[in-house]
Amino acid sequence: MTPSVDPAPYRGPDPRAVRGMFGAIAHRYDLLNHLLSASVDRYWRARAVSLIASQSPRAGDRCLDLCTGTGDLAIAITRRLGLETVGSDFCHAMLVESARKTRRLGKEPRVRLAEADAQALPFAGSSFRFATVAFGIRNVESPEAVLAEIHRVLVPGGVAVILEFSRPVVPGFRATFDFYFNHVLPRVGAWVSGVDGPYRYLPESVRRFPSQEDLAAMVGAAGFRHVRYRNLTGGVAALHWGAKPHAPTADPYPGGSTPSM
Ligand SMILES: C[S@@+](CC[C@H](N)C(=O)[O-])C[C@H]1O[C@@H](n2cnc3c(N)ncnc32)[C@H](O)[C@@H]1O
Numbered sequence: 001m002t003p004s005v006d007p008a009p010y011r012g013p014d015p016r017a018v019r020g021m022f023g024a025i026a027h028r029y030d031l032l033n034h035l036l037s038a039s040v041d042r043y044w045r046a047r048a049v050s051l052i053a054s055q056s057p058r059a060g061d062r063c064l065d066l067c068t069g070t071g072d073l074a075i076a077i078t079r080r081l082g083l084e085t086v087g088s089d090f091c092h093a094m095l096v097e098s099a100r101k102t103r104r105l106g107k108e109p110r111v112r113l114a115e116a117d118a119q120a121l122p123f124a125g126s127s128f129r130f131a132t133v134a135f136g137i138r139n140v141e142s143p144e145a146v147l148a149e150i151h152r153v154l155v156p157g158g159v160a161v162i163l164e165f166s167r168p169v170v171p172g173f174r175a176t177f178d179f180y181f182n183h184v185l186p187r188v189g190a191w192v193s194g195v196d197g198p199y200r201y202l203p204e205s206v207r208r209f210p211s212q213e214d215l216a217a218m219v220g221a222a223g224f225r226h227v228r229y230r231n232l233t234g235g236v237a238a239l240h241w242g243a244k245p246h247a248p249t250a251d252p253y254p255g256g257s258t259p260s261m
Contacts, residue, residue, distance in 0.1 A: 010210055012141045013201075015117070019091050021198045022069070026093035028193045030070050035192065036185050036199075044237050045073045045134060047230075048163045049080050051241055052130050055159050057081055061129035064088065064153060066118045066146065067136020071098030071111065073163075077132070078110045086128075088114040088121070119145040126155045134163040138209045147222035156246040160224060164215070165206040166231065166238035173234050181206070212238045 012018065025032070033041050052063070061083055065074035068087030078085045089095050095113050102111045116122050118133070118140055131150045137143045150160045168174040181203045189199025210218060212229050215238070220227045224242030231238050 010143060010208065012139050012143070012205070015090070015141055018139050021195075021201065022091040023093040024195045025193045025198050026070070026091065026097050029094065029097065030072070032189055032192055032199075033072075036189060040233060040236075042072075044163055044232050044239075045076050047232055047239055048073060048132060048134060048161050049076050051161055051239060052077060052083075052132070052159070053081055055130070057083055057129065062086065062127065063130040063132065064121075064123065064128040064150075066121075066131065066133045066150070067139065068098060068113070069094045069134075069136070071101055071113070073132055073134045074098070074111050075102060075105060077130075079105075082110075083130070084110050084112070086112045086114055086123075088116045088118065090115060090117045119149060121149045121153055123153045125152050126158075128153050129155055129158045130161065131158065132161045132163070135165065137162055138164055138205050143218060144222065147219060147224075151223050151244055154244040156244055158244045160219065160242055160244070162215070162219065162240040163232075164209065164238060164240070165202075166209075166212050166215075166235050169231055169235035177234075177236060212240075215240055 022029070063077050063083045063085045065071075065077065065085055065087045068074050068089045069091075071087045074085040074087035077083055087098055089098075092115060095115055099113055102108050114122065118136065119142055131154055133146065137146055140146050147160070154160065168177050185203065186199045189202070190196045193199065212231065212235065216227050216229050219240055219242045223244070225245050227240065227242035229238050229240040
């Protein structure tokens with residue numbers, strides 16, 4: 001399917017509102033994630049970890065988990081693959097939850113945390129072999145800026161992995177899921193978290209966010225190659241990935257001369 005050309009690129013909400021929203025639900029975030037998805041969110045993150053495993057990670061490779069929130073993906077990567085992971089997020093309260101969890105699980109030395117805006121990262125270029133974002137890129141003001149930062153901090157050949165809610169692709173299932181997502185989830189979310197806005201914002205933002213094909217096109221436009229995606233749970237979520245190209249090899253025939261055959 002050809003990606004549609006949208007002259008107005010997706011823009012997330014005001015970053016201060018996003019930070020405040022996650023700050024307000026941080027203490028209930030994990031509970032609600034697992035409750036509202038019947039723990040399917042764990043399976044989706046496990047698929048992201050399996051994708052990294054399929055890229056033959058080597059000892060010493062580092063992974064940056066952007067918009068890490070309470071750290072579930074960062075912890076899963078370190079637990080399963082033994083990689084050193086840096087989890088970064090701009091919401092202090094979410095990072096506090098993450099720190100508590102990594103301490104409890106004894107993963108503290110291998111999962112480091114950094115308070116940072118994903119659109120302006122405090123990391124040197126070419127410093128990570130993998131970069132992941134789970135359910136984060138939809139919440140940033142400019143997904144293009146995040147993709148550009150991921151591209152900058154990855155080593156050549158490094159792999160970006162994006163897990164995000166998407167568009168269900170199975171018609172009968174889509175109608176049922178939409179009813180749950182638009183009507184049931186916001187009510188349960190508000191009731192358990194005690195805050196009204198965030199779980200109304202979730203389906204609204206997913207509706208506005210680019211489709212699987214359009215996100216793949218965005219990842220490609222950010223300079224990644226071999227961009228692919230896979231639908232998870234009938235497209236409720238999708239896993240996108242792409243590689244930062246190796247530096248172009250020097251022109252073997254500078255000046256335009258070519259060897260005679
Ligand atoms: C839905 S949560 C996802 C958390 C986690 N990755 C997960 O899989 O559950 C989105 C996270 O993105 C963070 N976030 C949103 N915009 C951000 C930005 N511009 N820079 C850094 N973090 C951001 C929020 O603070 C929040 O913790």
